[in-house]
Amino acid sequence: MARLTSLSSFLATTLALACGIQAHFTLDYPPPLGPVEDQSAGPCGGYTPDLSTVETTDFHVGGDAIAVSTGHPQNYWLYRITIDDDLTSANWTQVYPIVIQTGFDMYCQPAVTIPEEFEGQTAILSVVGHATDGLLYQCAAVQFVSGEGSRLESCSNHTDVDASFDNDAELASLVGDSQSEESGSPSSPTETPDGAAPSMYGSMQGLGCLVTATAMVLLAAGVTI
Template identity: 40%
Template sequence: MRVSAIVPAVLSLASVSSAHFLMNYPDSIGFDDDKEGTAPCGGFTPDLSSGSKQLVDFHVGGDSLAMRATHNQVTWLFRVTLDGTAQSGWKQIFPIVEQSGLGDFCEPHITLPSSYAGKKGVISVVTDAPDGLLYQCIAANFVSGSIDPPSACKNASITASFVDDSKLSALVSGSASGSGSSSNTTSGGSSSTASSTQSSTAAATSTKNAAPGQLAAWSVSAFGLGSALTAVSMVLAGGALMI
């Protein structure tokens, strides 16, 4: 192979390895590696105005969030707000997940309350990484229904588990309960401030880039998330966290 063909590939890998984390799907409102630690949207301002080029459809009945981590261990928070300035009203939309292993991670079935359909808002992905809290935002046009995971929704050979992360929990004021469900469940728990129930079944092995699946179904009483999310572990069984 010619050296001229190798050099661009090496430079490309070097560029990715220097990044904090990348959004694979949906498109974020912008990415700047030097500003990714700037809350709430990594140094970018959401534009939810009609005709905005930032807006992407997000299906409240089930849609995907896909990222690429460049650290060996990170913790993910997914949150949403109807505040177009992204300054307030953040609600958690999935349990906090710790990823162990470099590379792609996707959750293919993020759900939101059906009442969000027809509205616009901001979805935020925040990671607690070795170099601090890092942020990217998606300007979302919320639509009804669900959509199959895209080709960008894939996983490297990684493991993941539900965990507590006080720094990430401090970034939300409650939970937006979606409508996901599962027939494979274990009992949940409650906290002193709000009751919550989540269900999950651990998978047996991890597989690289297999077909995506749903991590776990969870239901939370209106905007309440308790300590039941702590220490509920799962392992990737291909594509995404599976049930």
């Protein structure tokens, strides 16, 4: 009986890790701030960064990468920045048109540009996703530097991902001033640099959950016999 109990708690933990925690989306690049307590809590998923002490990642104003992985079949994305210390009253600047992603897993925008007046500033980059379960938030701390970022080798889209510009009223309401219209289309699979194959991590978010669950059940059955 003891064995069964520990086995079921092991199963529960594994399922929570495989399915629960990754249910919404993750910011893959720049490195996200956390721990994220509640991803639906703005502006950073329940985490309150302190701009004066936080560790930053250099982000090139001439164009740098933002990468997300989603567990939802469809997401709208807003990328916004602020240099305000008090995030509850922060003035946010939109840095890329709102994009709609269809398909699970990784979506990477290789060259998001930042208005030059932000160069030299420490800022919070907030990524807001809008999917079926509402608005979801994650932040990174960045240091805006001159020039263009070297294109991340890992900046690629999952094979089934499609993206285009679109409007989303709820996301638009989260920003004060927005960047002027961008021509062309957002990064689609054909436009991203030939990067790495979809990451193991990204795969875990889609089918991985189901596969892991099934494997665990089979393993458990084997162990019990």
